[in-house]
Amino acid sequence: MRMYGLPIIPLTAFELLAGLVTSQETGNHPEWPRWCGKAYQPQYPAFDPGGEVVEPGAAPGGPLLHIQLQPRYSIYLESENQAEFIVNAGVSKWHGQPWPYLDSPATAPQIDFTISVASTSETLVSGRVLANTTGNLFTFDLSRLKPTLEPYVILLSGGGGSGGGSGGAAVAAGGATENVTAKCELMFLPEKKHGGSVTKLDHLNGGFLFRSPATGGAFEPFLPFGYYASCDNFLCDGGYENKVRAYKDLGLNSMVSLTRVRDSRPTYKYLDELDMRYMYDLRGSYRNLTAVAEQVSVIRDFDGLYSYWGADDAVRRARSPRPDGHQDPFDLLPKARALIRKLDPYHPVSVTLNCQNFHFGEYTAGADFIMEDVYPIGINTSTLSKWGTPCNQTYGDCGCDNCQGNVQDVASRLDDLARYEEWLGVWPKTKAHNPQTFFGEGYWSRVPTDHEEVAMNALAFNHGAKLIASWVWPFSDGLGKVMGDFSLAVARSPVRDFLVSGRPARVDIAGHKLLDAAYWVRREAQGQFQLLVCVVNGGYEPISEDVSVFISENLRVEGMESVVWGNASWTPSALHDDDYVRGAVIKIHNQSAMSTNMATFPASSML
Known part of the structure; x- marks a missing residue:
């Protein structure tokens, strides 16, 4: 969710036309003004917005063996010698395949498997895992592969082993288990030719690893902690150097930069000089692949770039009197991500979710990590909204979708996102929290207190967040100071290393x-x-x-x-x-x- 009064980045005539061409919206009643798929004005009735992720029905016949496979990190480079695969052999009520004795997993047969390259059938790993275990790591030698800009398709195949108690004994005596399979992609990339930064995502624990000239060319744990950084009165201001320096001096280590590189190249160069790392904003361009290509081709080799902001699920349009979200076709972000990966496979792409449960699977499919917008402080959940309508699961907009209006909304939302991934049977993605550091617009009656601000950030860490990007700077010097103080406490070693490299x-x-x-x-x-x-x-x-x-x-x-x-x-x-x-x-x-x-x-x- 984004406040209306902030400036938008001007679009070219071509980009405006491209936006019109791709303006088909998803969900029910796209002809009406909606927010998170729901009508919010009294002249429109409540209706089911659709798109909810719900718990699947339990599989008949008992629990299933759910085999999943991922490389440990989102990318590997040719300068690295070894890599790891993660093998999960979880027990699921909804996803997977039948396997003996899963009602008592300690007695279930072990799983023997091989991991190979689909195109050549070359075996990279042979191993064994126990049923009901996750996070199993297996190392392999990268010298057996050639670095390439295209992903390798990796296959796991296997069956029941003889270990694991009575179930394993049954297999050894001739009992049958089904074959198991899983698939993933492995990115093994050439070194960058033109310098700049590289970012990895940890598929085991969710954290960021960052490499740039400022890190001496070595990957280090990185906990981004900062704000969305406005163009007006900050990055595009004539005195941007002093303002950026003051921002860094607060203790903040990153930002989501809301200005285009073609308009603010000196600003980006100065950010690089200060080792002020940034997520580059493509939210206003992702519907136009020409605009995406133009920007990515320039910004990809800058030192401070750590990721791209790809899209929102239901972003508020700036300078609009209404909160109508894009609710764009689901294939737009995957198409943009595919282009970004082709041009710059060295940095991940994010999506921001304003909505609590609106087409989660579709909107996150094109993202490498997920940011959530939960702005609960000072909202009105007990009476009518600013639009004169109630707020509930099927109607209204009160500034924070399906929120209770307390700091616990942050924890609940992160738990919701993890639950949806489990219900969908997909590998969990890195999560990020966008804290509220503002008020107004008829939704939020007050700014969070210092204690509420820190509590919301800490709750995000307790529930698995690996990035903090608050909306928006400049706004409140007082909250800027407490955000900077908390950043200094948590975003540097040793606390950073717990939060980035571990799981709560x-x-x-x-x-x-x-x-x-x-x-x-x-x-x-x-x-x-x-x-x-x-x-x-x-x-x-x-x-x-x-x-x-x-x-x-x-x-x-x-x-x-x-x-x-x-x-x-x-x-x-x-x-x-x-x-x-x-x-x-x-x-x-x-x-x-x-x-x-x-x-x-x-x-x-x-x-």
Whole structure:
């Protein structure tokens, strides 16, 4: 969702014509003004907007074996010697194929498989995985492949092995299992000829790896943290150098740049000088492949480029008195992404979702990662909207689609997106959060407080987000400072490395429904680990009593290393089961209202 009053990038006459040619909209009643597929003006009735992802019916005959295959990273370069495949052998109610003993997966036959190149049948990996396991990594030698700008089609094929308990014994005795298959693409690219940056996405944990002259030519974990950066009064201003420097000095490390390179080339060169990394905006051009090609051909070799902003599902049109979204044909972003990949396979493409559940699968099909717009603070969910209509699943626009109007909407939306991927049976994509740092337009009665702002960002991390891009700069110097302070705390090592290279383990805290807790684990050396723990009190009342965060790993926590954020106090201890120490518990004391607390702890293995 985008505020109307902000300037749009001027379109050429050709681009305007191309937009008209491709303006066919999707969903029900495209002839009416709609937002997220729903009518929002009182002269139009409510109707089913369609496009919902719903939970599939369970497969008859019990759970299924769902084999999935992906390369560890979205791209590999010819300067690299080795690569990895990820093999998932999950148990699913909806997707996959029959497999013996999945009601008790520990007794199910193991899966023996080979991974090969489709065009040559050359085997890259032979391996074995257990049923009901995911994230299994298998290394192979890249010297067996030639770098190319075209993706390799990779095939996994296999069947039941003899291990895995009674099911494996049955296979060894002549029992039958079905053959298993999976397919993916592998990008093994030549080195870039003209310099500039390269970005990888981690298909295991979701994070970004970034390489540029500023990193010494080595890939490093990257947690983008910043704003959408306006052209007016910022990037296109005559004093842009001082303004960009002041933005960086806040502690922010990235932006989504809302100006075209042909109009602001000196600005982009200055961003490169400062190592201010940016996502390049193609949202206004993706419907016109000629405009996409013109821009990508120029910006692709700049040092600070880390990705492209491809499209929104239902973007608000700037300078419009109405929120009518594009709701464009589903094939537009896949076509744009295919062209971008042809011109620049070294950087990923994003899509932004304003809608809670409107053709999720179709709109995300052409994206490498997904950003969500959840702007819940100060919205009116209890009475009529600014348009005089109620807001619900089938009607109205209140500024945040199907939101409750609290910070928990951020966590709920990220959980929704992950759930849709599971229901659709697709590999999960990297997620990003676009925080609210504005108010007005008849939707938002106030700006978020500093504490609400930090809480929404921390909730995004707890629920798997790997990128923060707030709408919009310049707007509020006060929120800019707290965003910069939080960026300095989380977007640099060591916290960055937890958030980028790991996955949050969620912790349910009984009796406190507004507490949201998660932790990350990093291996430091043999038997030595580090923990990052984040607890968000998303309520407007303090919590004075001790709250226990249980670490469900075989770890012993040995004191506290550092406080990352917040003013609560922490006490680690062992978790006992009778006389047996089976893990760790970390107690947090005296949490303020609407507060975020993060800390790191050293730990060691108990195995």
